[in-house]
Every structure is written in structure tokens, then in C-alpha cells.
Amino acid sequence: MLTYQxxxxxxxxxxxxxRVYRKNAQTVKRVRVEDPQREMERFLAAKETAAAQLKSLYDKACREVGEDNAAIFEIHQMMLDDADYLESIENIIKNQSLGAEYAVAATGENFAQMFASMDDAYMQARAADVKDISERLLRILSGREEEQDGGxxxxxxxxxxxxxxETVQLDKSKVLAFVTVKGSANSHTAILARTMNIPAIIGADLPLTDESDGKTAVVDGFSGKIYVDPEPELLKEMQARLAQEKEKKRLLQTLKGKENVTLDGKRIQVYANIGNSRDLALVLSNDAGGIGLFRSEFLYLERDTFPTEEEQFVIYKQVAETMAGKKVIIRTLDIGADKQADYFGLAHEENPAMGLRAIRLCLTRPEIFKTQLRALFRAxxxxxxxxxxxxxTSVAEMRKIQAVVQQVTEELTADGVPFMVPEQGIMIETPAAVMISDLLAKEAAFFSIGTNDLSQYTMAIDRQNPSLDDFFEPHSEAVLRMIQMTVENGHKEGIWVGICGELGADLDLTQTFLKMxxxxxxxSPGRVLPLRQVIRQTDTRKL
Incomplete structure (x- = not known):
């Protein structure tokens, strides 16, 4: 037995x-070959396999998400047959006597750079497509094409x-736990683990080698230990603990249908955070009262091109209809910082967390913003x-947003498209927003406090930097005072105030928030019932 911490x-x-997850990108060496014809045959065989995979993916996507969302795989199939792309690979193999892997990698890189340098946004987006196709061919050529599926x-x-x-593309039904060598307590992997209610360990010294791949292991998410090839006694002990955990979850299920009311009669709404429509089953199975944060940027991260108005509308409409009258709060696009999509063509920033992200990106790319707002208002x-x-961060930003909203409503009216202007709220994520929350409350129907970024900006700690974890204070008095100030200012203007960041799920703070x-x-959906349990056991008169 080997133990890792x-x-x-x-x-x-x-x-x-x-299952050791390996990045798609591969290092390819420039190797001369004796038989170029054989290399061409290897490439053509890989191309046939790739075409079959893409056809299968297209058919599967059509069944699950519809033809519009499956179209990307059709585009990849067409690009796989692009004459210029194929001629470049053939030229490198035959005229330079170089291996098929190098020919594919070099061609993919050259074409990606070519597309990325074009002025047209559609052609720029093809850069990511050609990279995807080339990486698929490389996986097939190296015999690793099935490695990520876990059988x-x-x-x-x-x-x-x-x-x-990468996390948005995982088949989450097949993941028992996350173990990463890098990452931070506030990384998206950690957030995903909390959404899925499964164990997660970061900073592990587990070697990501073929020797580890496929080995039986136990992940103890409480102690941060990973046991590879566990001894029979330990395995038996852990199986017993796993059974206890399942029993606790079963008992929590008895809270379904119960109200979120304290012992002294105070009611609080308990909603769920999700990243896409596929998480709706988790919301319903955990009996959330609504969706307090739909991270719309994941619709963009899942793709290689901008989602159209119609594609977004279909998804937002599905979420709204599925929740059957329960509140659904959708956050507008929050691309930037640690959430990057190549086809946006964002310039390199020295400090992206404080750069062109979220509403700043939307206001400087109004065509993207208006497309999303049209889809949201229709839904x-x-x-x-x-x-x-x-x-x-300012009242001026809200005024600019309302100007765009006015344009969108006028366009939808002129187009004769049915729509409704929904309730509009503000995320409080910066100290600036907290300090002027009394002014912002006059511009919004509600506040939702994003404690992840609010903590980061208040403490000047990059939440993606694991070396700063020891300096990060999750129960920072400064952050708690800012939350209190925001709640008070919101209530003075008669608007409701919620928390959608990770602190909302911290059961050690639940009573503090109730008192505020x-x-x-x-x-996260998996935290709805444990949170409900604490609320129902609390008497705020005794706090």
C-alpha cells in the first residue's frame, strides 16, 4: 500500500x-522516417478513425442537445477534409520525410496561427477548431484516443x-473524486467537487504515471490522504465509513419538501448554483427552491465558437420551463481572468483578475452582450x-447597461419577437460595490454577493494561487463586515440580498448570515439539504 498526502x-x-487525466496537448518530436508512404497510410487511417469519432459525437449530440448544438462536430468533420489542411500534412510527410505526428502538429499550429491573425471573428474562431482536430489526430496516432473515457x-x-x-466537458456521472497535484481551495475543480458533492484533494503528491493509472485507491477527503492498493484492513474500514456517509445522505433526504424556516419562524430562500442545463437534475433531486446562480459563461467555455442567440435562447428557456415557476437567476457572461476561451481573442494581461472581464468585456463587446440579452429577455x-x-463597480456601469437594455428591447419590439424584461440584479463582488451599495441599491431589484471574488479583492489574494492558501482567511472579519454593510444598504432601499459565493455553503457561517x-x-446542489438542516435547527433569538 502506498499513501499520498x-x-x-x-x-x-x-x-x-x-484514472490519470492527460492534457490534450502533446509534445511531438521532429523525427525523420525511412518510409514516407507508410507514414501517409498511418495518417489516412487516423483520419478515417477521427471521422468516425466525429460522426458518432455528432449523432450523440443531436440526440442529447439538438442539431444546433451538435453543429460544431459537423464543422470539425468538414475541416478534417479541408484540401489545404490535408495537402500541408502530405507535403511535410512526403517531401520532408517527417513522421505523421510532426506533420499533423506543425500543420495544426500553422493553420491555427493563420486563422487567429485574421480580422473576421468567424475565421478567428476556426483556430480553436483546427487545434481540436489536430489534437484528435495526434491522440489517435499515438494510440491514446480512448484514454480519457475511463471505459x-x-x-x-x-x-x-x-x-x-476541461471540467465542463467531463462526464461527471463517472467521477467518484478529484485529486489534483496543483490547484487551490478556490479553484474551479474544488467548486465542481462541491457542486457534485464528491471528495476532492488538491496539492497531492500522487505521481501521475502509468503505474498509478488503473490502480485501486481510496480517497479520504476528510484527511486529504490517498491510499493506493489499500490493505484489506484499511479497505474494510473505509468501506464502513463510506456506508456511514451514504446513510447520512439518506437521512438528509427526509428534509425534502420541508420549508427553510428557523425555529423562531424566520424564512430564508435556499437556491442552487449551476453551470449548465445538465445540472438541472441535481437541482431538482436536492429540492432547491430555485436557481440562484446560473453561470452562463460555461455555455461559451463548452464551445469553440460564440453561441448564437437562438442556441442560448433554447437553453435559457429550457431552464426556466423546467424550474416551473421557481426563480432562475442567470448571471450574464463572466469570461476573463481564469475563465478563458481562445475564440474571444482576448489580449494577454499581466493581471487578468483585474482586467477585461465580466461586465467590462460585455460593455466593450456590445454585440456579444446584446446577443445574450436578447436570448435572456425572450426566455x-x-x-x-x-x-x-x-x-x-460603479453606478455609471449600471447606466450603460440600461442603455444597452433599452436598445435590446427596442430591437425585439421592432422584430415582433415576444419577450419580457426580467428582474435585474447586481453582483456585489468588489469592495467598490460594497462601499457604494447604498447607491447601487437604487439601480437594482436585488443584490447577490459573490463571496469568492469579494474575498479575493478584499484580501488582495489571488484565489487561484495555491501558495497563498495559508494566507487566505475564509472567515475574514473584513469580508463579513462588507456582507453586513451590503445587507443593510440593500434592505434600506427595499431590495432583497442573497449570497451566491462559496461562503454561502459554509455551515459554520449559516447562523452568522441568518443574524445579519x-x-x-x-x-451547490449537494449542499442544499445540509444547509436546510442547519436553518431548521436555528433559533435566531438566541444568536
Whole structure:
């Protein structure tokens, strides 16, 4: 038995086989070959396999998300047959006598740079497509094309780290636990683990090698330990603890249908945070009262091109209809900082967390913003949908947003398209927003406090930097005072105030928030019932 140590970011026990996640990007060496014709045959065989994979993905996507959302795989199939792309690969193999892997990698890089340098946004987006196709061919040529699927068996996912764009593409039903070598307690992997209610460990010294891949392991999310090839006695002990955890979850299910009311009769709304429509089942199964944060940027991170108005409308409408009158709060696009999509063509920034992100990006790219608002306003006619704007720092920004909203409503009216202007709120994520929350409360129907960024900006700590974890104070008095100020200023103007950041799920703070008068807590779906339990056991008169 081998034991490895990391830092727990979400508790729980998981038992299963390790699957080492390897990044798509591969290092390819420039190797001369004796038989160029054989290399061409290898490439053509890989191309056929890639075409079959893309056809299968297209058919699967059509069944699950519709033809519009499946179109990207059709584009990839067409680009795979692009004459210029194929001729470049053939030229490198035959005329330079270089291996198929190098030919594909070099061509992919050259074409990606070519597309990225074009002025047309559509052509720029093809850069990501050609990279995707080339990486697929490289995986096939190297014999690794099936490596990431885990063979259909639930797995303990081990990785160096996972970017937001990678986490959204995972088959989450097959992940038992996350173990990463890098990452921070506030990384998107950690947030995803809390959403899925599964154990997660960061900073682990587990070697990401073929020797680890496929080994049976136990992840103890409470202690931060990973046991590879566990001894029978330890395995038996952990199986017993896992059974206890399942029993606790079963008992929590008895809280379904119960109200979120304290012993002294104070009611608080408990909503769920999600990243896409596929999380709706988790929201409903955990009996959330609504959706307090729909992270719309994940619609963009899942793709290689900008989602159209119609594609967004279909998804927002589905969410609104599925929630059947329960509140659905959709955050407008929050791309930037640690959430990057190549096709946006964002310039490199020395400090992206304080750069062109969220509402700043939307106001400087009004065509993107208006497309999303049109889709949201159309979907609002089909349910109890609200919109909130992230990273607001001034009243002037809200006035600019309302000018765009006016344009959108006029255009929709002129087009004769049914729509409804939804309730509009502000995310409080910066000290600036807190300090002028009395003024911002006059511009909004509600506040939702994003404690992840608010903590980061208040303490001047990059929440993605693991070396600063020891300096990060999750219960910072400064942050708690800012929350209190925001609640008081919101209530003075008669608007409700909620929390949608990770602190909302911190059960050690639930009574503090109840005492402050917070109206709503929005948490990962798996934290809804534990939160409800604490609320129902609290008497605020005794706080």
C-alpha cells in the first residue's frame, strides 16, 4: 500500500480505480522516417478513425442537445477534409520525410496561427477548431484516443490541474473524486467537487504515471490522504465509513419538501448554483427552491465558437420551463481572468483578475452582450427568470447597461419577437460595490454577493494561487463586515440580498448570515439539504 498526502477541499470517502487525466496537448518530436508512404497510410487511417469519432459525437449530440448544438462536430468533420489542411500534412510527410505526428502538429499550429491573425471573428474562431482536430489526430496516432473515457467505469480522476473549459466537458456521472497535484481551495475543480458533492484533494503528491493509472485507491477527503492498493484492513474500514456517509445522505433526504424556516419562524430562500442545463437534475433531486446562480459563461467555455442567440435562447428557456415557476437567476457572461476561451481573442494581461472581464468585456463587446440579452429577455417570457450583472463597480456601469437594455428591447419590439424584461440584479463582488451599495441599491431589484471574488479583492489574494492558501482567511472579519454593510444598504432601499459565493455553503457561517438578515443563500446542489438542516435547527433569538 502506498499513501499520498494532499489538502482536502471537500470531504467524503471514495473507493475506485484511478484514472490519470492527460492534457490534450502533446509534445511531438521532429523525427525523420525511412518510409514516407507508410507514414501517409498511418495518417489516412487516423483520419478515417477521427471521422468516425466525429460522426458518432455528432449523432450523440443531436440526440442529447439538438442539431444546433451538435453543429460544431459537423464543422470539425468538414475541416478534417479541408484540401489545404490535408495537402500541408502530405507535403511535410512526403517531401520532408517527417513522421505523421510532426506533420499533423506543425500543420495544426500553422493553420491555427493563420486563422487567429485574421480580422473576421468567424475565421478567428476556426483556430480553436483546427487545434481540436489536430489534437484528435495526434491522440489517435499515438494510440491514446480512448484514454480519457475511463471505459465507462466510475473513477477517481487524478490530474495535474483542470481548467474550467476541461471540467465542463467531463462526464461527471463517472467521477467518484478529484485529486489534483496543483490547484487551490478556490479553484474551479474544488467548486465542481462541491457542486457534485464528491471528495476532492488538491496539492497531492500522487505521481501521475502509468503505474498509478488503473490502480485501486481510496480517497479520504476528510484527511486529504490517498491510499493506493489499500490493505484489506484499511479497505474494510473505509468501506464502513463510506456506508456511514451514504446513510447520512439518506437521512438528509427526509428534509425534502420541508420549508427553510428557523425555529423562531424566520424564512430564508435556499437556491442552487449551476453551470449548465445538465445540472438541472441535481437541482431538482436536492429540492432547491430555485436557481440562484446560473453561470452562463460555461455555455461559451463548452464551445469553440460564440453561441448564437437562438442556441442560448433554447437553453435559457429550457431552464426556466423546467424550474416551473421557481426563480432562475442567470448571471450574464463572466469570461476573463481564469475563465478563458481562445475564440474571444482576448489580449494577454499581466493581471487578468483585474482586467477585461465580466461586465467590462460585455460593455466593450456590445454585440456579444446584446446577443445574450436578447436570448435572456425572450426566455424570460417562459418562466420566473431574473438577470444579474457581474463585477459591477460603479453606478455609471449600471447606466450603460440600461442603455444597452433599452436598445435590446427596442430591437425585439421592432422584430415582433415576444419577450419580457426580467428582474435585474447586481453582483456585489468588489469592495467598490460594497462601499457604494447604498447607491447601487437604487439601480437594482436585488443584490447577490459573490463571496469568492469579494474575498479575493478584499484580501488582495489571488484565489487561484495555491501558495497563498495559508494566507487566505475564509472567515475574514473584513469580508463579513462588507456582507453586513451590503445587507443593510440593500434592505434600506427595499431590495432583497442573497449570497451566491462559496461562503454561502459554509455551515459554520449559516447562523452568522441568518443574524445579519441575509434573505437568500445559493449553494451547490449537494449542499442544499445540509444547509436546510442547519436553518431548521436555528433559533435566531438566541444568536
Amino acid at each position: 494532499g489538502k482536502s477541499v471537500f470531504g467524503g470517502i471514495a473507493i475506485g480505480k484511478i 465507462g467505469e466510475p473513477m477517481i480522476l487524478a490530474a495535474e490541474d483542470l481548467a474550467p473549459s 424570460a417570457a417562459f418562466g420566473n427568470l431574473s438577470v444579474m450583472y457581474p463585477m459591477i 438578515g441575509v434573505d437568500e443563500l445559493s449553494v
